[in-house]
Amino acid sequence: MSDNDILVEVRDLKVHFPIRRGVFFDRTVGHVKAVDGVDLSIPRGKTYGLVGESGCGKSTLGRALLQLTPPTAGEVKFDGVELTTLPAGKLRTMRRRMQMIFQDPMSSLDPRQNVESILTEGLQTHGIGANRDDRRRIIGETLDAVGLPKWALSRYPHEFSGGQRQRIGIARAVVLGPELIVADEPVSALDVSIQAQVVNLLDELQESLGLTYLVIAHDLAVVRHISDIVGVMYLGALVEEAPSDRLYTEPLHPYTRALMSAVPVPDPDVEDRRERILLAGDLPSPANPPSGCRFHTRCPWAQPTRCADERPELRQIGASRVACHWAEQIAAGELRPHEVTAKITRPEGEGEEPGVVSAPSEPGSYV
Ligand SMILES: Nc1ncnc2c1ncn2[C@@H]1O[C@H](COP(=O)(O)OP(=O)(O)O)[C@@H](O)[C@H]1O
Ligand code: SF4
Numbered sequence: 407m408s409d410n411d412i413l414v415e416v417r418d419l420k421v422h423f424p425i426r427r428g429v430f431f432d433r434t435v436g437h438v439k440a441v442d443g444v445d446l447s448i449p450r451g452k453t454y455g456l457v458g459e460s461g462c463g464k465s466t467l468g469r470a471l472l473q474l475t476p477p478t479a480g481e482v483k484f485d486g487v488e489l490t491t492l493p494a495g496k497l498r499t500m501r502r503r504m505q506m507i508f509q510d511p512m513s514s515l516d517p518r519q520n521v522e523s524i525l526t527e528g529l530q531t532h533g534i535g536a537n538r539d540d541r542r543r544i545i546g547e548t549l550d551a552v553g554l555p556k557w558a559l560s561r562y563p564h565e566f567s568g569g570q571r572q573r574i575g576i577a578r579a580v581v582l583g584p585e586l587i588v589a590d591e592p593v594s595a596l597d598v599s600i601q602a603q604v605v606n607l608l609d610e611l612q613e614s615l616g617l618t619y620l621v622i623a624h625d626l627a628v629v630r631h632i633s634d635i636v637g638v639m640y641l642g643a644l645v646e647e648a649p650s651d652r653l654y655t656e657p658l659h660p661y662t663r664a665l666m667s668a669v670p671v672p673d674p675d676v677e678d679r680r681e682r683i684l685l686a687g688d689l690p691s692p693a694n695p696p697s698g699c700r701f702h703t704r705c706p707w708a709q710p711t712r713c714a715d716e717r718p719e720l721r722q723i724g725a726s727r728v729a730c731h732w733a734e735q736i737a738a739g740e741l742r743p744h745e746v747t748a749k750i751t752r753p754e755g756e757g758e759e760p761g762v763v764s765a766p767s768e769p770g771s772y773v
């Protein structure tokens with residue numbers, strides 16, 4: 407694949423949030439390593455699905471990619487332009503080309519603005535449309551594209567159902583004519599019956615507008631059908647990445663196998679034979695991640711050598727990239743899973759004075 411086919415390229419991206427203590431929270435006593443060394447590429451016009459348990463760093467990665475959260479280290483290239491060192495003015499111009507859709511449209515849409523004003527705001531911010539009529543035309547086309555009626559323009563977010571509100575959130579992104587959309591849990595807050603409609607809409611818009619997506623979800627089933635590539639995150643890093651079909655039919659990393667084993671299969675015969683792996687314990691704290699392979703405290707295949715003291719690199723195995731020392735042996739059935747007892751992990755220094763982590767910034771204010 408040539409460089410021109412890659413719209414987004416992320417290299418060794420890190421986002422570490424300082425944990426502060428002291429009367430004025432003036433001492434930094436550690437860091438939450440929310441994203442800790444991620445490499446990924448998103449081809450133009452394709453969908454990259456990012457999955458993993460809640461708290462593993464998906465949203466932080468999405469926000470850092472768009473420079474909404476400043477990365478601690480690493481590179482993010484968008485259409486060949488390095489974003490992490492881009493001056494603020496140039497970054498603002500770039501922003502039109504990279505938009506975000508949020509999980510809960512109610513909290514990301516201003517309740518005091520009607521739909522017309524929500525959509526006009528972005529156009530004005532980015533100087534799109536020659537005049538008022540031109541902006542009306544663009545807005546009209548966008549409403550059609552997302553399946554909202556014209557009368558929606560004079561209504562307010564609370565007057566719509568959850569699914570329609572998400573259409574407004576999508577319209578707000580699409581109206582600016584972006585190339586990339588980061589959709590952070592776009593259907594997680596919706597009824598299952600509505601989820602498919604919104605996923606289909608995203609699919610149609612990708613087709614008609616040539617969009618590139620990063621779709622974030624904690625639910626593997628949601629990303630399966632729309633993703634060309636799926637990346638699985640665990641504690642701030644990718645543990646496996648593969649073409650979508652490959653990941654679902656032949657998961658190689660123990661964590662992916664565990665996630666996959668929790669997804670029911672419609673075919674009853676396959677369902678009966680399905681491997682079920684229950685993970686022991688909770689996600690360890692990203693402020694004090696386990697040594698070596700970060701999954702070793704919960705991994706049913708963990709071995710006495712290497713797993714606890716050597717961090718596995720993401721390496722190419724066939725069409726997949728996998729971060730496990732023993733992936734080949736596990737795939738060949740040479741290593742068998744064993745029981746794992748849950749360990750209590752604590753953030754470093756816990757039990758002394760309480761620490762605070764700097765407050766998350768509001769996602770809603772982004773146009
Ligand atoms: N602004 C922030 N300040 C401090 N810690 C944060 C901030 N945002 C997220 N975190 C922490 O980073 C980790 C990853 O969070 P997040 O990216 O939201 O995960 P996910 O989206 O996968 O649920 C969590 O431990 C979370 O508490
Ligand atoms: S490196 Fe070891 S602990 Fe990590 S996933 Fe592979 S087998 Fe499990």
Ligand SMILES: [Mg+2]
Nearest residue numbers: 464465466590
């Ligand atoms: Mg999230």
